[in-house]
Amino acid sequence: MSPIPATELAARLGRWSAGRGPLYLLLAARLRALIDDGELPPGTGLPTDRALAVALSAGRTTVVAAYDLLRDEGRLLRRQGSGTWVAGAAPAQASTAEPTTSPVFLHLLDQPDHVTQFACAGPLTPPAALRAAYRRALDDVGDGLGYHPAGHPRLRRALAGRYGASPGEFLVTTGGQQALSLLTRALTAPGDEVVVQAPTYPGMLEVLREHAAVAVPVPADGSGFAAALALRPAFGYLIAACHNPTGRHLAEPRRREIVAAALREDVPLVVDDVLAELAFDGPLSVMKGVIVVGSLSKVVWGGLRVGWVHAPAPLINRLARLKAVHDLGSGVLDQLAASHLVGDLTALAAARALSLRRRHDHLCAELRERLPSWTFEAASGGQTLWVRLPYGDAAAYAQAALRHGVAVLPGGQLDPTGGSHDRLRLPFVASPADITAAVLALAQAWQGYSGERVPVPLPAIAV
Incomplete structure (x- = not known):
């Protein structure tokens, strides 16, 4: 197997140069952590000095010095004409090693000093409304175990009232990210295909990798999405409004075309509406007949880990069973605060x-x-x-x-x-x-x- 591509290793290294001190020591420290954590297992081939230097926009001497330091520590093996690889396996063994995939999420959320x-x-x-909602929530906490795998009844009723549906059609999750993870677990098996836009929300790509599902990309404007659904993937994942990362909306005819194709082919369509409330010219029409993922993280605050899935009751019940295994239910105080915020969501979003x-x-x-x-x-x-x-x-x-x-x-x-x-x-x-x-x-x-x-x-x- 060829060495890990320089651009892929650069992505795994993340913010390696954000600290203080010589660059080669910072690079060596990050490589050392990847090796020690098993993200670069024994036998993994590393890029050449020159290729990694280009990918990192760093000097070649920085990479050489970092590699040499890790070689001296016994973490890397380097041979003239044979390349560089993680110690613990011979080069021949390295050809069969499968490098792990490192999520970008930790690099996104981590905030080093001076960066x-x-x-x-x-x-x-956080807005003032969040603090007020938590104060009200403290007065709402009652007796009982406090475990609600499908979500606290008060929040499910609030969501049902806002979206004109039944409380049984809502699952409360620990943020939109958990909603995507539970849906992927419920709807896919390893190797299944999922239609996504390219580019798309990176957290969803991480979820697909985690569940060994295969992303089938179509353009971000949705062209080709309906045709891809005709190939009967496990599901489709669509950001129709306030698309992440382009910030654009799907045209209404394209939205109708994709929903019609999903219904015709009987393929679940997951619509990520986490950002939909943030359209500059007011909210778009609600897509019917789809599975909707929502969250308060972008309208209110990311630290309020409350999201939801809006879907037919049989799927909600299945997801609730998965969530019960996962965490027994999201925090009650957060959900009670969210129940107050949902009532004011239109004004907060505006x-x-x-x-x-x-x-x-x-x-x-x-x-x-x-x-x-x-x-x-x-x-x-x-x-x-x-x-x-x-x-x-x-x-x-x-x-x-x-x-x-x-x-x-x-x-x-x-x-x-x-x-x-x-x-x-x-x-x-x-x-x-x-x-x-x-x-x-x-x-x-x-x-x-x-x-x-x-x-x-x-x-x-x-x-």
Whole structure:
């Protein structure tokens, strides 16, 4: 088996250069952690010094020094003409070793000192309504075991009232991420195919990898989605409104086409509506006959780990059994607070969308002024812009940006086709002053970026 690709290893290394001290020591420390944690098992072949240096936008001497240090520690083996591999197996054995896949989530959520978080998107400050909701929730806590695998009855009733459905059609989850994980576990077996947009929400790609499901990508604008459903995948995963990462909406005719195909082919269609409330021009029409995933994390606060699945009651009952095995049910106090917030969700979402629109416009203006060679299409809602670099590799540039104190998410980590290497996902959730400071740092990193300057074709942006 060939060595692990340099771009893949760079993604696993994450924010390796965010600390203090010589770069080669920081790189060696991160490689050491991957080896010791088993993410780079014995026999795994590593990229050449030169290839990894290019992927990390670092000097070759940095990589050589890090490799040599780990060789001296006995963690790596290096031979002239034979390459570099993790100690514990001979090169011949390394050819059969299967490297593990490291999730990008830990790199997104981890916030090292001295680094501005410009990779993960979500409200940075809880609203006053959240504190008020928790105060009310404390008065609502009653007696009993407190285990509600399907969700606290009060929250399920609140959700049913908001969406005009039965409480039995809702499962409360620990955030939207758990909802996606439970659905994937219920609907797939290892090797099953799932239709997704490319690019798409990286957390869903992590879930598919975790469950050994195969992502079948179609363009982000939904073209080809209906045709892919005709091949009878395990399910389809669609972000129709405020698409993550492009911030665009699916056209209404395309939405109807995809739903009709799912119903005709009897293929479950999971619609991720976690961001749907954040459309700049008001909410879009609700898609009927689909499985909907929702959450309060983007409208209220990520620390409020409350999400839900809206689906037919038989599927909800099945998911509740899976959740009972998983955690016996989400926290009661969180759910009681959420039950109060759901009643005010329209007003909360409208205020959040207005704030995001202003910050979106500010980020667009800053990018046009300070990085005019970068191109993008304005978002219609959500929290992120999908930006194209005029040359080079976004993963390598992300390493350069990190050394200027800003963490950004390269597009390759959101694209199951293996493409989008010229893209960055940039959020507009921070204050205008923080956005300005981040763009200034990105511009400084771009000025010093020494990536391979290969012109990139500029076709129309997929939305």
